[in-house]
Ligand SMILES: O=C(O)CCC(=O)c1ccccc1C(=O)O
């Protein structure tokens with residue numbers, strides 16, 4: 571593991587502005603490392619505790635400092651448009667930020683909104699993208715079991731490829747899946763939080779609680795570990811971002827390339843499920859020039875490096891820079907104790 575002093579020297583803390591509120595935030599902070607192997611990202615959300623943030627740090631160090639991690643430089647990964655829980659009237663403006671995406675993921679079950687808001691938003695996405703588009707929804711565990719069953723029964727009319735984490739926990743997920751099947755509602759259930767926040771990321775697959783799993787590089791401790799989880803789960807997997815800067819998106823793209831190789835065998839559509847890696851389009855500014863936003867529905871696998879001017883322009887305020895460096899000290903100590 572690289573020493574703390576080296577990490578602090580290589581670190582840049584940035585704050586990226588979002589075009590629309592997402593997960594309750596309008597600015598996304600990240601610590602980037604100018605690693606000897608690649609630029610890398612460490613961006614656990616501010617409210618995460620040190621234990622969780624340390625798993626994310628293992629991912630950042632693998633990607634930036636481990637030359638033995640296999641990386642592809644050629645080719646591209648198909649990605650979905652991500653539609654935050656905006657009013658239906660704003661959907662066209664959001665979709666216009668994603669060039670050529672054939673798949674969209676729509677956030678639903680936002681606190682303070684109703685099922686009518688969700689139906690209107692998903693209907694608008696379907697209307698704009700047309701009948702051949704692949705649509706999925708993500709409720710971030712925002713429903714209870716009966717609400718989830720009702721909502722997904724109503725949303726099924728828009729032909730969803732799956733519903734991501736409709737309810738919290740493995741038991742509730744299994745129950746929603748069971749009831750939907752019993753009623754003949756053709757919506758698959760995907761596990762996200764039940765994978766990335768669980769002490770055992772494979773428990774959901776063992777319990778038969780989901781049809782699809784979402785895997786993310788940083789929350790699962792790195793590209794290798796996330797790919798191993800996807801393979802061991804034996805379920806089709808979708809790779810997704812954690813609202814990363816373009817540097818973290820490049821890490822996710824490597825995971826997506828690794829997972830595409832076997833996800834099809836487990837029942838994913840040909841080429842795998844499109845990855846939730848189009849999220850650089852949710853920012854109004856980013857660290858690389860150009861940002862790793864979808865073009866023709868894809869993002870390239872080539873390595874990225876931030877632009878010096880962008881790092882200066884997007885530098886986090888001094889107190890946030892200091893907060894991240896303190897967090898790095900604590901998490902580096904935790905990781906050193908377990909590695
Ligand atoms: O998957 C996508 O389309 C985008 C990524 C995304 O939704 C997300 C981003 C940050 C934190 C949580 C999530 C999530 O999938 O729940």
Ligand SMILES: [Mg+2]
Nearest residue numbers: 708734735762
């Ligand atoms: Mg999700």
